[in-house]
Structure formats: C-alpha cells, structure tokens
Amino acid sequence: xxxxxxxxxxxxxxxxxxxxxxxxxxxxxxxxxxxxxxxxxxxxxxxxxxxxxxxxxxxxxxxxxxxxxxxxxxxxxxxxxxxxxxxxxxxxxxxxxxxxxxxxxxxxxxxxxxxxxxxxxxxxxxxxxxxxxxxxxxxxxxxxxxxxxxxxxxxxxxxxxxxxxxxxxxxxxxxxxxxxxxxxxxxxxxxxxxxxxxxxxxxxxxxxxxxxxxxxxxxxxxxxxxxxxxxxxxxxxxxxxxxxxxxxxxxxxxxxxxxxx
Numbered sequence: 001x002x003x004x005x006x007x008x009x010x011x012x013x014x015x016x017x018x019x020x021x022x023x024x025x026x027x028x029x030x031x032x033x034x035x036x037x038x039x040x041x042x043x044x045x046x047x048x049x050x051x052x053x054x055x056x057x058x059x060x061x062x063x064x065x066x067x068x069x070x071x072x073x074x075x076x077x078x079x080x081x082x083x084x085x086x087x088x089x090x091x092x093x094x095x096x097x098x099x100x101x102x103x104x105x106x107x108x109x110x111x112x113x114x115x116x117x118x119x120x121x122x123x124x125x126x127x128x129x130x131x132x133x134x135x136x137x138x139x140x141x142x143x144x145x146x147x148x149x150x151x152x153x154x155x156x157x158x159x160x161x162x163x164x165x166x167x168x169x170x171x172x173x174x175x176x177x178x179x180x181x182x183x184x185x186x187x188x189x190x191x192x193x194x195x196x197x198x199x200x201x202x203x204x205x206x207x208x209x210x211x212x213x214x215x216x217x218x219x220x221x222x223x224x225x226x227x228x229x230x231x232x233x234x235x236x237x238x239x240x241x242x243x244x245x246x247x248x249x250x251x252x253x254x255x256x257x258x259x260x261x
Contacts, residue, residue: 025168028100028155033228034254036060036069040229041249044075047242052077052087054245056150063094063103070094071147087111093147100152105145107174120145120172131175139177140170154228158184158200167202181205190221192231193248195259198224199231225258 036059044052054075061070076088092106102122109116119132122143129143130136144152149171156167163186171178185201199221221232233245250257 026156028152029157031097031155032226032254033154034058034151035252037252038254039249039251040247042233042245043248045244045246050079051243056147058151061094067097068094068103069097069151071151073147073150091147093145095145095148095151099142100144100148100155101142102145102148105147105172107146118175122172129172134175137172137175139172140179142170143177144169144171146171146173150230153182153202153230154222156228158202158222158228159224185219187224188221190232192259193246194231194257197221197231197257197259200224200228223258226255227253227257229253229257 038056038058040056042054042056043050044054052075054073057072057074059070059072061068071093073091074088077086088110090106090108092108093102094104095102101124104122105120107116107118107120121130122145123129124142127139127141127143128136129139149169152169153167161184163184165184167182167184169180169182171180181204183203183205185203187198188201189196189198200223202220202222204218204220218236219234220230223229223231229247229250230245231247235243
C-alpha cells in the first residue's frame with residue numbers, strides 16, 4: 001500500500017469539514033519552542049518494517065524584506081519500499097516569526113514516475129492566495145499552509161486546555177481549503193528512544209473512508225516541555241494496520257528535552 005511520507009501530509013490532509021463557530025481556536029503564544037538550525041528526524045515503521053524517513057528542518061531567510069523562518073519537510077522511502085515506490089516528497093514554507101502566518105509555500109512531489117510542483121504566495125491583508133497552477137483564490141483569515149501548521153501546533157498552549165477541548169485550523173493545501181480540528185486528550189507518559197517523556201496527547205479528527213476505519217485512528221504525542229516536539233505519531237490504517245512515526249534524532253532544539261530515566 002502506497003502511503004505518502006510527509007508527516008504533516010498524512011496528519012492534515014485527512015481533516016474533516018466542520019462548523020468553525022463551534023471550535024476553540026487559540027492564538028499562538030510567544031515562541032519558545034523552536035529556532036533556526038533545528039532538525040528533527042523521524043523513522044516510519046509498519047510493524048517491524050522500516051518504510052521511510054521524514055525530516056523537518058528550520059532555518060532563517062528574507063522574504064518581502066523581512067527575516068522569516070524557512071521550514072523544509074522531506075519524506076522519502078527507504079529500503080524495499082524505496083525500490084517499489086521511490087517516493088521523495090518535499091514541502092517548504094516561509095512564515096512570519098511572530099504570527100506563524102506563511103508568506104510562501106512550495107510543494108514538490110516525486111512518487112515513482114509521478115511529478116507535481118507548485119508554489120503558492122499568501123496575501124493576508126486581502127485574504128487571498130496565488131497558486132502558480134490555478135491562479136488567485138479567496139481564503140479565510142489567518143490561513144496556514146502544510147508546514148507552518150506543524151509549527152503552529154507547537155506554539156499552542158496545551159497546558160491550559162482541558163481534556164476534550166478542540167483546536168481548529170484552516171489550511172491551504174493542493175489548491176483547496178482544509179478546515180480540520182484536533183481534540184486534546186490530556187497527558188500521557190510514553191517510552192521513546194530518549195527515555196520516558198511526559199507528553200500532551202492530541203487526536204486530529206480524521207475522515208473515515210479509504211484510509212481510516214474510525215475518526216480516532218490518528219494520535220500524536222507532543223513533549224510537555226518548552227519544545228513541544230511531536231515524538232510519536234500512531235495511525236491505524238486499513239489493510240496496513242498500525243503505522244508509527246517515531247523521533248529518532250534531534251539537533252539544535254531550543255530547550256533541553258524533558259526526558260525521564
């Protein structure tokens with residue numbers, strides 16, 4: 001079964017359409033979670049089979065005369081999966097350091113013989129985006145792109161939430177608007193490659209269908225520290241079963257990782 005490897009692609013594309021008026025949508029808190037030169041590496045496993053590697057790198061750049069964050073997410077197959085499918089998907093985002101709102105995003109897909117490339121620019125003053133493939137579109141206020149959404153979730157203050165609270169995000173992806181919600185499930189301590197870590201447990205509500213059997217078939221664990229790093233993602237996918245993305249390496253994180261012995 002062919003599964004795209006960008007961690008956020010898997011998480012976000014399955015978001016279900018909902019009534020935004022019913023959803024708690026917090027602003028970002030001042031950023032203490034990440035900074036330039038951070039790099040996170042994840043291993044993707046299907047049972048005992050390693051299917052791929054995903055990396056998320058963050059640097060600084062100049063966009064529209066402003067110093068911004070430039071995020072690069074790359075997912076690619078390894079081993080036998082690479083021989084069969086040959087996937088390497090790249091997503092880039094240039095986003096504001098204070099607001100987390102994107103200026104520009106790039107999607108570059110290579111899957112076997114399939115290729116797709118697009119660039120999207122964001123005009124938050126007029127709430128429009130310009131796609132090189134499809135032109136200008138009106139979008140909701142504070143629209144995010146795929147990669148900036150990942151960093152937005154790390155700037156949500158999960159510590160003030162109650163179990164069952166919901167975060168709502170609008171994202172522009174593949175020339176469509178994707179509203180989706182994420183339910184806060186409380187705290188849980190899990191075993192990682194770096195010891196036991198207390199985490200915030202969140203559940204993006206996914207669409208039941210070809211990929212997922214139930215709306216709660218996706219869970220993410222974020223470190224309960226100043227980094228708020230996703231250390232583990234679990235997906236229960238039809239046919240394949242449980243798929244895990246686990247953090248196996250981190251570099252230049254902003255704060256010490258709050259692991260336990």
